[in-house]
Amino acid sequence: MGTPKIITLQEATSMIKDGDCLAFSGFTIWRRPVAMCYEILRQGKKNLHLFEVQGGFHSEVLVGGGAVKLWEGSWMGQEILGKTGVNLSRKQANGEVIVDDLSHGHAVGRLSAGAIGLPFFPTALAMGTDILNPAYDGIANAGLRDGSNPKIPKEKYTTVKDPFYDMGELLLMPAINPNWGLVYAPMVGTEGTVRILAQCYNDQDVIKACDKVIVICEEIVPDEYLRREPTQNLANGYEIDYIVVCPWAAHPTGSQFYYDTDADFLLSFNKSTKTQDGFDKFAEEYIYGVKDHDEYLEKLGVRRLEKLRASQATGYSSRVKRGTR
Amino acid sequence: MTASNEYAKVGEFKPLDLLAVAGAREVNDGDVVFAGTGLPMLAIGLAQNENAPTARCVYEGGSIDGRPIDTPTSVGDARCIYQASRAGGLYEAFYGQLHSGYVDLGFLGGAEIDKYGNLNTTYVGTPLNPIMRFTGSGGNADILSFAKRTVLIMVQEKRRFTEELEYVTSPGWRVKKWPSGKYVPKQAVYGKFFKGGPSACITDMAIFRFDENGEMYLDTVHPGFSVEDVKNNVGFDLNVTRCSGETKPPTYRQLEILYNVVDPEGIFLP
Numbered sequence: 001m002g003t004p005k006i007i008t009l010q011e012a013t014s015m016i017k018d019g020d021c022l023a024f025s026g027f028t029i030w031r032r033p034v035a036m037c038y039e040i041l042r043q044g045k046k047n048l049h050l051f052e053v054q055g056g057f058h059s060e061v062l063v064g065g066g067a068v069k070l071w072e073g074s075w076m077g078q079e080i081l082g083k084t085g086v087n088l089s090r091k092q093a094n095g096e097v098i099v100d101d102l103s104h105g106h107a108v109g110r111l112s113a114g115a116i117g118l119p120f121f122p123t124a125l126a127m128g129t130d131i132l133n134p135a136y137d138g139i140a141n142a143g144l145r146d147g148s149n150p151k152i153p154k155e156k157y158t159t160v161k162d163p164f165y166d167m168g169e170l171l172l173m174p175a176i177n178p179n180w181g182l183v184y185a186p187m188v189g190t191e192g193t194v195r196i197l198a199q200c201y202n203d204q205d206v207i208k209a210c211d212k213v214i215v216i217c218e219e220i221v222p223d224e225y226l227r228r229e230p231t232q233n234l235a236n237g238y239e240i241d242y243i244v245v246c247p248w249a250a251h252p253t254g255s256q257f258y259y260d261t262d263a264d265f266l267l268s269f270n271k272s273t274k275t276q277d278g279f280d281k282f283a284e285e286y287i288y289g290v291k292d293h294d295e296y297l298e299k300l301g302v303r304r305l306e307k308l309r310a311s312q313a314t315g316y317s318s319r320v321k322r323g324t325r
Numbered sequence: 326m327t328a329s330n331e332y333a334k335v336g337e338f339k340p341l342d343l344l345a346v347a348g349a350r351e352v353n354d355g356d357v358v359f360a361g362t363g364l365p366m367l368a369i370g371l372a373q374n375e376n377a378p379t380a381r382c383v384y385e386g387g388s389i390d391g392r393p394i395d396t397p398t399s400v401g402d403a404r405c406i407y408q409a410s411r412a413g414g415l416y417e418a419f420y421g422q423l424h425s426g427y428v429d430l431g432f433l434g435g436a437e438i439d440k441y442g443n444l445n446t447t448y449v450g451t452p453l454n455p456i457m458r459f460t461g462s463g464g465n466a467d468i469l470s471f472a473k474r475t476v477l478i479m480v481q482e483k484r485r486f487t488e489e490l491e492y493v494t495s496p497g498w499r500v501k502k503w504p505s506g507k508y509v510p511k512q513a514v515y516g517k518f519f520k521g522g523p524s525a526c527i528t529d530m531a532i533f534r535f536d537e538n539g540e541m542y543l544d545t546v547h548p549g550f551s552v553e554d555v556k557n558n559v560g561f562d563l564n565v566t567r568c569s570g571e572t573k574p575p576t577y578r579q580l581e582i583l584y585n586v587v588d589p590e591g592i593f594l595p
Binding site: 026027028029030053054073074075076077079080081083084085088089092093099101102103104105108109112123124125126127128129130131132133134135136138141166167168169170198199200201202203204205254256257260261263310314315316318322323324325 | 362363385386387388394395396398399400401402403404405406407412413414415416419420423424447451452453455456457458459460461462463464465466467470471492493494495496500501502503504506511514515516517518588589590591592593595
């Protein structure tokens with residue numbers, strides 16, 4: 001607790017240990033800490049446990065690059081730019097990644113309980129489905145619910161009868177408190193106050209639920225500037241442990257009022273990484289073949305990035321061609 | 326708008342146009358609608374411009390009642406929050422709106438459906454023997470479980486309209502009671518939490534609804550198709566005795582709204 005420490009992308013990433021449980025900011029193809037996920041692969045991290053309300057490009061990269069042992073979440077894909085998460089699909093089918101499915105409501109509930117220090121969250125969402133089929137509990141089937149890993153609950157869920165108002169049976173979902181929250185935010189104050197400029201997705205819950213939080217941002221601004229409008233801020237500085245300054249860190253995902261999603265990049269990724277060979281070629285070109293994030297940006301080039309730059313009036317780019325007209 | 330309220334003729338509209346129009350007709354004025362990316366956005370956008378001007382839209386990313394001036398390509402898009410009354414997050418969308426009971430109508434798609442409106446959006450195969458993975462539930466299971474009515478948008482193929490799903494992602498009118506996994510009426514699992522279920526299924530060939538027992542029946546057949554065509558593209562014994570005729574085509578006005586107002590860039594309607 002206190003004021004977060006400003007460190008480099010490499011330093012921040014080096015603190016993550018093999019086998020750690022990670023959660024991320026953002027939603028599908030928006031505000032993902034992509035630069036850090038690339039660096040995780042460069043540093044060769046293995047056996048990671050991802051807890052995701054829903055995945056996206058950043059976690060497809062981690063899965064495709066072989067850094068992930070266990071994926072818990074409700075959804076994987078890149079919206080209309082890639083309707084399935086091709087890397088997770090391939091790695092689950094060939095047994096390289098253990099998968100346990102949740103619904104959005106279940107995952108949100110688990111993270112929310114973790115965020116407020118409660119051990120479980122009651123919910124009646126998505127009952128009566130195979131998400132709750134005991135035979136399909138991927139984590140139990142892998143023998144990982146033995147209580148030895150503090151980030152894995154001993155049961156996927158349990159049911160309880162409402163003792164107060166006789167509403168009947170509902171679910172209790174276990175809290176999740178990942179080791180690391182990797183959070184992309186456009187603006188962070190000098191004392192660590194965090195501001196995002198759009199929907200908050202699950203970012204607050206990720207910040208509060210995770211043991212340690214790294215915020216990777218476009219820019220550090222005077223805290224005094226953010227404190228002029230406290231209603232606009234997402235998190236307090238003392239909830240953040242480390243800050244990394246890294247412009248365009250979310251590319252190819254978007255950051256409202258900074259840059260739009262890079263649709264061509266995402267489409268091409270989804271098409272070209274259906275096979276491991278395809279992923280390896282992508283990774284060689286954009287991850288291992290560049291020394292750091294600056295070299296990645298140089299490779300993308302000014303022209304590409306300028307096109308994605310967001311309008312300060314609407315928060316997104318008006319120069320990207322999105323449809324056929 | 327200059328175009329008329331007359332119906333367009335076969336050949337003057339595409340299958341996708343009719344899907345969007347049929348979806349829009351399911352929206353009541355004043356509905357709070359929880360919509361996903363793609364066709365649901367077209368349907369709600371058209372409805373707000375025509376038959377349901379005070380329908381409100383909740384997107385999963387957390388935007389509520391946005392009034393986008395550019396078509397969003399994702400439910401977390403920057404475009405969703407333009408002129409929104411609130412920009413919250415998923416906790417607000419799934420608990421503050423859905424679990425709390427505000428959502429009148431959901432719009433969902435799926436890879437496979439059974440006759441009770443259960444959906445599979447997760448696997449070819451099962452988690453024990455996965456051949457391929459789709460996206461997974463996301464909010465699909467939650468929305469179908471808690472919206473008062475839900476419209477399901479599907480591609481009409483025999484293998485997608487199946488007697489028994491290998492994996493049930495989202496609960497229809499008969500759901501699995503754990504730990505046995507036996508199918509029971511949805512009300513038996515949801516008890517006092519029960520709010521409703523799937524109300525219609527719209528495909529590129531027909532519109533289906535659900536009877537008193539939660540079983541799917543054929544309601545209308547799209548222009549250019551026959552009842553026989555539909556039966557041949559359903560993998561279970563389909564009730565066609567309640568078929569009420571042909572689906573009304575889009576009007577010229579609806580087509581103009583779709584192409585000029587809702588999706589002028591041609592993102593979903595090429």
